[in-house]
Amino acid sequence: MKKVFSIIFAITIMLSLGTNVFAAETGNTVKIGNYDSLTGLIWEEGTENPLADFGPDIIEWLSWYNSLAEEEQLAVNYWPAELGSRMLTEQTSVISATEANSFENKITSFSAAEKMPTGGYELSYNQTYWDEKVNYANCYAYSMNVISTTEYHKLQPGEVSGNTYKLTCTSIFDCAKADGPKLGNGRTIRKSSYSEVPGVNEYKVALVIAPNVDYHWYRQDSDGGWSHKRGLTKIGYKDASDKYIYDPQTCDRNYSGANYSTWCGYYIVTY
Known part of the structure; x- marks a missing residue:
């Protein structure tokens, strides 16, 4: 590219x-x-x-x-609506991502005390599956567990529901909430907290913003840790300091080119 x-x-x-x-x-x-x-x-x-x-x-x-360098550009999720579509072919539909019930290439050596609460229905971390789909999902698609039908498409909050977001916590959440039902399987998203335990067919995600330049989503895996997908790069379970992500609120989010210093909060996705 x-x-x-x-x-x-x-x-x-x-x-x-x-x-x-x-x-x-x-x-x-x-x-x-x-x-x-x-x-x-x-x-x-x-x-x-x-x-x-x-x-x-x-x-x-x-x-x-x-x-930004090419790799840093790939990691960017935000695209101003004023610039129109960044895709070579317009395509906004998404299809559900299939998850294997196994962990691959992930070290889970942290203690139970370091783990955030889980409800038992979190998705597994599947490196192989998402490597195959690396150009079909960004952080938002990954957090919602969907992939685009068009390569190099970075799904934007509000896109499938016909809404346009601003680069603020409230606006991005509202647009993601409107997208939910149109992303398949009756998805919903609601605000949550560190201590809330997700229910049946639920898992936590988190949203952060690099002021004026980008946003980023994380999602909690079934092992209690967190993973993310920076734009069209591969999924990972480490932060900007190459450390395991126990909590997206406290992990290092200061990447080369973008510092995601604004914490928006935890949310729960129902699928």
Whole structure:
């Protein structure tokens, strides 16, 4: 995958402090236009700048996103609604993910005292299954235990219910709540706490935000620990310090490129 989606979507770049006139040879002709020296965006002279309608917050986000390395871009979940779909083919439907009742490649050597309460219906950590689906789910899809039908699609809160979220705890939760019934198996999501024990066909998830740039979800596994999927990267059960995640609220969430410093809370998903 090419670094920076601006190669595919010309709008996904930011304005530099100024523009320069450029001369680009196209076949036997020389084309004169405007060139953004910071991002490489080119648009013809006399035509409107493609970012003219975007506010400073969107331009700031694009600047941050395009500054990330390719692996860091893959780990980003948020995509501003103003930029439209980031997929090559529009597809919002999802299908249920199948879970094997086994643990693979996960070390569970922590004590019972370190484990958060479980109800017995949490999903297993299945490295093999999700490795095969690595390009079909991001953190939100993983937390809801669904996969997209389209490769490289990062499911967004509110997408399947026709809602648009803002990068706030309340807005993301409300959109996820609206999505629930449309994600299959009568899913619901409600606010919870550290000590609440999930009931039948329930498990906990947690939401955090890197202010102004991204959001991230975690989900509790059947062993009592937590796992997550950073964008289109592989699932994992360790935090930014490479330590086992006993509690997403207290684990290290400061990653290169994004610090998920805002704690939104625990939630319970019913499936």
